[in-house]
Amino acid sequence: MVVQPTTTPRLSRTDRWKRRVKTFGLRVLSSSGATRLIATRYGGRGIILMFHNFTQDPRRDLDQGCRIGDFERILAYLRKSGRDIVTLDEAQRRLKDPAGRRFAVLTFDDGYRSNIDLALPALERFEAPATIYVPTSMITRDINAWWLGLTVLFRDRERVDIEPMGARYSCPDLDSKIAGLRRALAWVWGDFRRAGMLGPTFARHGIDLPDLVERAAIDEAGMIAADRHPLIEIGAHTVSHRALSLLDDADVRTEMADNKLFLEERLQREVPHFAYPYGAPSISGAREPRIARETGFRSAVTTTPGCLFPEHVDSPFTLPRQNAEYTEDGAAYTACGMAGLFRALASRGGSPLAGLAGAAT
Template sequence: MPTFRRIFAGRAAILMFHEIQQDFRSELMTGTSVALFEHSLNWLRQEGWEIVSFETCLERLATDPGTRRYAVLTFDDAYRDNVATALPILERRNAPFMVYVPTGAPTRTLQSWWLGLREIFRSGDTVTIDAMDKRFHCPTFHEKMLGLYRVTEWIHQDYHRVAMLAPTFNRAGISLPALNEAYFLNERELQSLARHPLASIGGHTASHAALSSLDVLSARAEMADNRCYLEQLLQLPVRHFAYPYGGARACGPREAHLAKEVGFSTAVTTRHGQVSDLKSNHFALPRVGVGGQFETRARFEARMSGIQSAVHMLLGSKR
């Protein structure tokens, strides 16, 4: 591990979380368990990573030529459990963090299709997805997880398919506004969080749309309107941004240009990687995701230590 870390690990790592789930299994293992969350924070400290705010990380990379490594903790979407579950853990460690907030979460207008799909698979042993023309027989926990994974991957292949899920939700009696109310912070709670000394708030678009699927004016409006909403609500500057979905299908050079044009200082993706120095593109920063159905402590440690980067480089050199 130390050898890999010296060669392949970056000077900074931006960790990405979504939900920090008390009952990981009942949520079909879609977020990060409390046990893994605590392990990741403990491991960072034990291995010499200093957990700092986004602003401090950028400042240290610019002014500190040494070998210290910095970790930035980020949470996407503003889930209630970021406050109820994660915040006490972060407070005990005095660990700063960033929460990226789409306008539609606190306003309850978000088309949170991933919550709708999870609810359908959690509650039913037979799930029909009309747009896929497919029926999933899923009485067991494993079959529910597999079915949810398959539909989610289908959406990620083409984000226009999100709108095609409406008939399925309607027939199943799924209310996305009700799920938004249950899972996301409201405006008052977000205002309270923004005043916490460890917290920073970033933008995440108005509707959580895949920006690459929109025309340029609409994509720009998604960023600008979200920043304006958050700054008016919180009475604080909002300098940092996260692309929804964040992969190659969802954002690229055009979106990086728009993020800079709108006035953000940084923008993060979901592409795996660490930050080697200040010369990294501040509008296409990689992150290290922590959580999901296939996550383990060993996999987390391998990614943070540079083993995954080493494997990618090795495979790339053989092609």
């Protein structure tokens, strides 16, 4: 593979301008009556919010994760808006009840230590439950946590060579590190088979993925202790956190069933809720929702933006879920998502029923 000349990645002036305009627009919309108007069609009965890692300083982590202050503002906004923060089981019950109060569900993907160290104290203050979706290999420390590897690669080095990309970067400052990481993440998201190509790059730079996972993720004892907390429920997230659409039927079934069994043996209870890794790249059609149902789950969440409607009772294996991580202003971003703004944009004014067969995308 031809390696390109060394470049210094930068966010273009246009990109910076677009981000500032986006943030300003989100703040205006979230504080005005516009979101209430959008919510009349797209707001639904409830919403599932998605988080991953939490941090005190997203820029230190190269614009990754949810600022814990934003998370606390989101919880305060939910309470102020009159929404109940409920479990996934309660959400499914409320969708069946025409008189059920509006609600929000909190979900955390991957099982980071920050879910307990930073987010749990906030959950306790607001008496808010949450589900943490945990892959088996995050606990066993053999996950290909390529996203952690790329973050450390750019964070800790001024010169970054990624041979599979044919890229050679000079990243002397924080902005260039952030821009370089975004390019590398987008490269993997363009084809998830590329995630398996990064091992030699990490090895050459001295990056030990199991060590990164050990520092970033809860261990087995921590997972069990978290599940025993009255506000925390552990959910399933496959064995290896691969994009399921790339796998054959047998491997998809193994990814779901073995993860479910692993968690149930350790937690000594049923694990009824599941999250698709990466969302859309794990769903090739009807196959994955069918296997999730046959495996014994009662719900499966995607990353398709949208709110929950009574119609989702009959389609619990492709539930929409709103990303709540936006480092410029996570609270404003989430308020707009709760109104259904991002579903309205994604569907171009089409159906609000994300994840349902026959609904406009």
